[in-house]
Amino acid sequence: DGGITQSPKYLFRKEGQNVTLSCEQNLNHDAMYWYRQDPGQGLRLIYYSQIVNDFQKGDIAEGYSVSREKKESFPLTVTSAQKNPTAFYLCASSRELLTGAGYTFGSGTRLTVV
Amino acid sequence: GNSVTQMEGPVTLSEEAFLTINCTYTATGYPSLFWYVQYPGEGLQLLLKATKADDKGSNKGFEATYRKETTSFHLEKGSVQVSDSAVYFCALGPNTGNQFYFGTGTSLTVIP
DSSP: OOOEEEEOSEEEEOTTOOEEEEEEEOSOOSEEEEEEEOTTSOEEEEEEESSTTOOEEOTTOTTEEEOOSBTTBOOEEEOTTOSOOOEEEEEEEESSSSGGGOOEEOOOEEEEEO | OOEEEEOOOOEEEETTOOEEEOEEEEOSSOOEEEEEEEOTTSOEEEEEEEOSTTOEEEETTEEEEOBTTTTBOOEEESSOOGGGOEEEEEEEEOSSSSOOEEOOOEEEEEEO
């Protein structure tokens, strides 16, 4: 079955460290997205990518970086510049950037800074 | 601009009660509207959608009708079950543009 795989499910990071969250999809979707979810705040867009080797900042990109070297993969790096990185991170994809078709989401990665 | 306003929770209902979660939106043009459900510790799953005015989306006993005149997409279910306990997100997908707009989510707990 096609879908999106996020790993790891739980991740712990020491302050000052960079960490990379993995997102892989086998849906042949062109567009991929990273969202951050905090309690009571819904989902906020971090970065999105329409095609390979291209990506755009979302609403809260500061302290994060991404790459899109392959259509199937869209890893997110949480850098030490991100002041409050503890959150639930969701990756999503869609067939095209125009969003009438809806998103498919991964199962998320919960990042905790210790 | 585009935005979604969703009924605040948490909502607690007894099994077999009627559910309504309100959602209103602001958008330019003619967006598609969605309801997503998130079970504890998991990602979001598409529950239902409607792509034009007066369309009714339905799935697993849930329904929502795209009302352009009231800019609403309220989620309803006639008889909830314990297994419906989750967080529900209303979302707007503009026909042009580059992202979804999500509501803040409504937590539903159904007690036996």
